[in-house]
Amino acid sequence: MKCLNCGAEINNNLKISEIFSLKEIIPNYICNLCRQQLAPLKNRHNCPRCFKPDSEGICSDCLIWEQKYGKTNCHQALFEYNQFIHSYFKLYKRYGDVLLAKLFYQDIKSWSLKNHFDVVTYVPASQSHFEKRGFDPVYELYADIFDLKKLLFKIDADKPQAQKNRLERMQTPQTFSALPEINNFQKNQRILILDDIYTTGRTLMYAHDIFLSYGFKNICTFSLSR
Template sequence: MRCYICFNEIIPTITWVNVFKPPEQQRCCADCLAQFEPVTPTCPKCGRGDSDGICFDCERWGMGQEDPLKKNVASFSYNAFAKDWVAKWKYRGDYELLFSLQGKLDVPVGYAMVPIPLSEERLKERGFNQSEAIIHMLGKQPVSLLGRQGTTKQSKKQRQERVDSENPFQLLDPINQPVLLVDDIYTTGTTLRHAASLLKEGGCPEVYSYTLFR
């Protein structure tokens, strides 16, 4: 088996535990896996790893309005290695690269998993919805409750533009149980909170989120 990221051969380790059964299939070598930096959250709301308590972005959402997002959980820091991985996976269409993280993610369970939708134009350009891909990789079924209006890429916006942007989503179906929004990257949290606010308005009691990177 070769690593999905660097293509180097992965030599399975044989121990007394697995000597009598086939070793677990690995899709990411130890060298590549070591470059994914696990998040050690210091902000209890969004999982940011370099704040002293509630971070500034989360504080802003608490000023004069109820924060629709209960909590975000992320697996890895969005470091240089992660940025290159995302570029290959999401923007260059290497869909199978996602499976290099299979079995490496600690994702909250017990919630309806709701993907962040793409516009038709963006979906056609990219070939897949990254949020749905993550959910499928986890062996779950996406619950599509949201639609998207407009085509402006969040990645092309400056930080303040993201925070001030209008809600690009529309609620397709209400839900009366807690949900877990799923996306690839948490930057300012604006995208997730736009989605969460609509779900809350539609009767959802609590909205959490999971992202690969923070």
């Protein structure tokens, strides 16, 4: 198998115990050289609410959300946003290399097996972005791992989040509304909302708002990168 990012051969030597184990063998699509360029967030001093790396306690972003919502953040992420992640999303989203959706399959799948939710949904692309790319990048990132339910509709913002500075991100107006299918679920069910990158948390908190307004209380969020 070749690395989806650089094309190098991936050495997936399995131990005898792994071959005959009843546990699922999770395929790997990223080579060791590319993996060495990642900065995993596990076992670091992350913000306990949003996983912002190298935080001394609750980060400034979460304190802002606490003033607005109370103590609501329940977010996890896998990797710190660095140059490798930046380049990955540039190829995946800006240049539309949809095959790269599977690059982190092993990491996300492993996380999903340890964290269970009743309903898993995601931050959808707006219609114009979907038409421009030809695919929904957040959906494709997670579709082979979770039983995704489309429960949100997104209108176009004034400009893409990637083109905004920090203040502009925080001041972005609400762009989500709920689809009728949101009423198919019980209010006490555990909800997980997926996104690709958590920067300030503005996007996921607006998605969180929608579920709160419909009476859901147990809401968590997850992103590949923070």
